[in-house]
Amino acid sequence: MNSYIYSLILNAKQGDLKALEQLYIKYKDSVYALALTTTKSAKEAEEVTRLTFMQVCDHIASLEDPNSFDVWLQYIALNESNTFHRNNSHSDERESPGKYEQRIEDDFFLPQDYIERFDLSYRLRMIIEGLPKIRRQTLILSLYDKLAPIEIAQIMGCTEEEIVTRIRCTKGHIKTEIEDREHETGEKFSNATLVPFDNVYSSLIHSRVMSAETAAQIWKQIRAYAESERGICAGKKRMSVGVKAMIAASIAIIVICAGIITLLLAGPSFRANKAVRSDTAETTAATEAATQAPATSVVSDAADTVTEKTSDSPNPEPVPEEKSVSEPEEQETPASNDNSELLSTIAGSYYMPQMAGYTHVSLGIENGTVTQHVFGGGAEPINKSESGEINSVSKVSDTVIRYESSSGAAFSGTYYGADTPLSQVPSSTIEYLSGFNRYNLSGDTLGITIVVDDQNTCYVKNE
Secondary structure, three states: OOHHHHHHHHHHHOOOHHHHHHHHHHHHHHHHHHHHHHHOOHHHHHHHHHHHHHHHHHHHHHOOOHHHHHHHHHHHHHHHHHHHHHHOOOOOOOOOOOOOOOOOOOOOEEEOHHHHOHHHHHHHHHHHHOOOHHHHHHHHHHHHOOOOHHHHHHHHOOOHHHHHHHHHHHHHHHHHHHHHHHHHHOOOOOOOOEEEHHHHHHHHHHOOOOOHHHHHHHHHHHHHHHHHHHOEEOOEEOOOHHHHHHHHHHHHHHHHHHHHHHHHHHOOOOOOHHHHHHHHHHHHHHHHHHHHHHHHHOOOHHHHHHHOOOOOOOOOOOOOOOOOOOOOOOOOEEOOHHHHHHHHHHOEEEEOOOOOOOEEEEEEEEOOEEEEEEEEOOOOOEEEEEEEEEEEEEEOOOOEEEEEEOOOOOOOEEEEOOOOEHHHOOHHHHHHHHHHOOOOOOOOEOOOOEEEEOOOOEEEEOO
16 A cells, blocks of 8 residues: 555544545546446435445544455445345345356456457356355455455455455456357457456456546435534534534633623622623523524534535525436537537447447547447458448537537437436337346436437447
C-alpha cells in the first residue's frame, strides 16, 4: 500500500469525509465488480456498493491495521453480496462433481479478438457467468483486484491451498469451454495476437463498471448517511446533541442566578419589584428558549439531510422526475455544432450481438458519420463497408437519442443508453435482447447501450 492511500485511511478513521470520498473513488469499481459477478444484476450490485461503503463509514474508526484495508473492504463487500444473492431468490449454484478437475499451472493465452470482438467477449462472459458463485468470486478477487491467495483465503474463510487449487481448476475449465465452442463453430485464429487470459478477463470486467453518473449518485447517498449518522462534515465532527444541551443548561443557570442576585439587591420595598421579577422570569424563559433551540433542531441526526435545507443552501437540488413514456418527443433538428454533445454521446463502436455463424456486422459512429461494416467467412467471404452522414439528431429523453442518416445502408437509428428505463424501450427490442442473446434484463433499466434501426436490428456498444 502506498503512502497516499495509507494517509487517506488514517484521515478517514478520524472522520475526514474528503478522505473517505477519495477511498470511495479508488475502490468503488472493485466493490461493484465483486457484487456484479455475485448477483449478475447491475441494480443489486449498485445497492451492494452503497451498503458496503456505509459499513465502512460505521466501522473504519475501529480498523486496527490500515494495511489490511483492502482485505477488510472486500470481506464486507463479499458478505453484502452473498446476503443479496440469498435474499433475492437466486438459484442455488452448486458444483457438479468432477466438473472442475482439469487444472493449469499458470495462465493461458487467447487471441486478442476476445477483447476487440463483441461476440467473442460476450461468449467468454457467458462461460464465466455459468460458473458457480464461489468460483466467480475467486476469479474477481484474484485476477481483477490482484489480491494474493492468502488474502483471498482470509476474505473467503478457507486455506491458501484451496484458493490456489480453485483458481487453477477454474482457469482449466474456462480454457476447455472456449476450445469446445471454437471447435463447434469452426473458428480459426491464425496469426492472431495472443493475450494472457488474465488480461482478457480484466478487460471484460473493466468494460462493465458502473457509469460515472451512477457512482456520483451513490456517493451522495453515502455522504448524507455519513453526515447524519456520524456527524461528519468536511473532515470536522459536529457538536453532539449532549454537548449542546449541557451548554444550553449552563447558560440558563447563569441567567437564573443573575436574576436572583438582582432581586436581592433591589430590596422588597419597591412597588416595581413584582414587575422586575416578572421581567426577569420572562427574560430567563426567552434565554432558555433561545439557547435550547439549536439542541432541539438536531435531536434527530438521521434527519439532518432534510432539516438542514436553510439559508446556507437556498437552492436544494430538485429530485428529477421520470419522463412518461407517452411524453411527446422533441422536434428533430439538423446535426450541427450545436448538437456536438448529442453526437458525442452516441459515438463509438457497436456490434450486432450474434452468437453463432460466420457473418458479423459492426457499426461505427464518429464525427457525425455512421459506418456499417459487414464481415465474415463461409463459402463466400464478406468484407464490405458503407458510410453516410448523420443529417439530424434529436434528444427524446436523458438517455434516448434519435438520429437520421443520409445512407440507406448506414441506417437511421435510435440510441438507448444503459440507464434507459425499460418502459421506454420498445417491447420488440426487449424480446430480441432477452430471447436471442439472453441478456440479464431483470433490473429497472436497460443496463447496456444499444442502437436499434427501423428493422429492429440491435447493435450493442463495445465499451
